Amino acid sequence: xxYAVLFWEFFKIGLLAVGGGxxxxxxxxxxxxxYHWFAPEELADMIAVSESTPGPxxxxxxxxxxxxxxGIGGGLLATFGLIMPSLLIIILLARYLQKHPHNQWLxxxxxxxxxxxLALICSAGWLxxxxxxxxxxxxxxxxxxxxxxxxxxxxPIFYIILGAVGGLFLA
Amino acid sequence: xxxxxxxSTELVGVFLRIGxxxxxxxxxxxxxxxxxxxxxxxxxxxxxxMDYFCIGQSTPGIIAVNVATFVGYGRxxxxxxxxxxxxxxxxxxxxxxALANVLTLYMENPYVAKAFTGIxxxxxxxxxxxxxxxxxxxxKNFADAAVFAAALLLSVFGGVSxxxxxxxxxxxxxxxxxxxxxx
Numbered sequence: 001x002x003y004a005v006l007f008w009e010f011f012k013i014g015l016l017a018v019g020g021g022x023x024x025x026x027x028x029x030x031x032x033x034x035y036h037w038f039a040p041e042e043l044a045d046m047i048a049v050s051e052s053t054p055g056p057x058x059x060x061x062x063x064x065x066x067x068x069x070x071g072i073g074g075g076l077l078a079t080f081g082l083i084m085p086s087l088l089i090i091i092l093l094a095r096y097l098q099k100h101p102h103n104q105w106l107x108x109x110x111x112x113x114x115x116x117x118l119a120l121i122c123s124a125g126w127l128x129x130x131x132x133x134x135x136x137x138x139x140x141x142x143x144x145x146x147x148x149x150x151x152x153x154x155x156p157i158f159y160i161i162l163g164a165v166g167g168l169f170l171a
Numbered sequence: 172x173x174x175x176x177x178x179s180t181e182l183v184g185v186f187l188r189i190g191x192x193x194x195x196x197x198x199x200x201x202x203x204x205x206x207x208x209x210x211x212x213x214x215x216x217x218x219x220x221m222d223y224f225c226i227g228q229s230t231p232g233i234i235a236v237n238v239a240t241f242v243g244y245g246r247x248x249x250x251x252x253x254x255x256x257x258x259x260x261x262x263x264x265x266x267x268x269a270l271a272n273v274l275t276l277y278m279e280n281p282y283v284a285k286a287f288t289g290i291x292x293x294x295x296x297x298x299x300x301x302x303x304x305x306x307x308x309x310x311k312n313f314a315d316a317a318v319f320a321a322a323l324l325l326s327v328f329g330g331v332s333x334x335x336x337x338x339x340x341x342x343x344x345x346x347x348x349x350x351x352x353x354x
Contacts, residue, residue: 018334055263056235086232090240112344114309119322125298132291145296167289
């Protein structure tokens with residue numbers, strides 16, 4: 001049954017794709033080759049769509065790929081498959097950490113990981129900046145946004161809506 | 172049990188909103204989490220949120236989902252973990268399924284493109300601000316700054332995958348920790 005296969009394949013992806021959303025792409029490519037649920041060329045479309053709708057990239061990719069394969073049911077099952085490993089692993093991990101707090105070994109590891117992850121966040125921000133800031137006007141707009149965000153403490157959601165509206169009228 | 176259910180409802184509300192307004196991947200969720208969880212509701216400190224991201228980046232699965240599960244568990248156990256995660260993905264899944272048949276129209280719509288030009292600029296600025304807020308928790312001394320610089324160079328110029336970077340520095344930390352314990 002295709003639903004079971006979809007769930008299982010995306011469960012594997014959820015388990016193996018460690019890191020950001022785009023890590024799922026090579027796995028999806030393999031899926032396309034193996035099962036012919038969708039054409040490899042369609043992957044570029046999927047990435048574009050996943051970046052243009054809200055939500056984590058990997059989730060969007062799973063939903064869209066699942067939908068292309070087997071309609072709404074496929075979309076739902078692929079997504080559930082993808083998030084299942086996270087749910088299981090993180091719940092177990094969180095439970096363990098709650099029972100064994102103040103783990104010195106973990107703290108020592110985290111001391112190194114924190115600046116590395118901060119760098120990764122910067123790196124991701126840089127990629128978004130490269131796509132977003134295409135000329136000096138955009139750069140000035142970004143800077144203006146940063147100043148607003150820093151000094152006028154409103155919710156990020158407010159600014160995102162502002163950005164969408166601003167883009168509609170000014171772009 | 173009943174308390175967990177009430178807290179879970181609150182969790183669902185928060186993560187539904189976060190799922191709806193996360194544009195640009197898991198890290199773009201960070202400013203929203205900071206605002207909603209750390210600043211507005213004080214459910215977490217910046218340090219705790221940072222640690223969830225660090226652990227979430229090092230374990231299997233999408234970082235956004237991992238963080239949601241973590242936060243949910245911290246608030247209301249397994250119920251919270253499941254509710255928060257489902258809430259996070261609910262809107263994205265619904266939107267894609269709803270739009271799926273008209274996606275080409277959506278993607279080629281000039282208004283959508285214009286709106287996204289604005290959204291991307293805002294997200295860039297939001298992430299910059301998020302980094303500023305986290306800086307003190309992540310970079311406390313010269314060694315941290317060196318790790319930051321190295322990881323940044325590896326990622327941006329070296330094209331090294333996030334998983335490799337995180338696991339390498341994690342391993343380094345683990346080894347140094349063991350050596351410290353032996354002394």
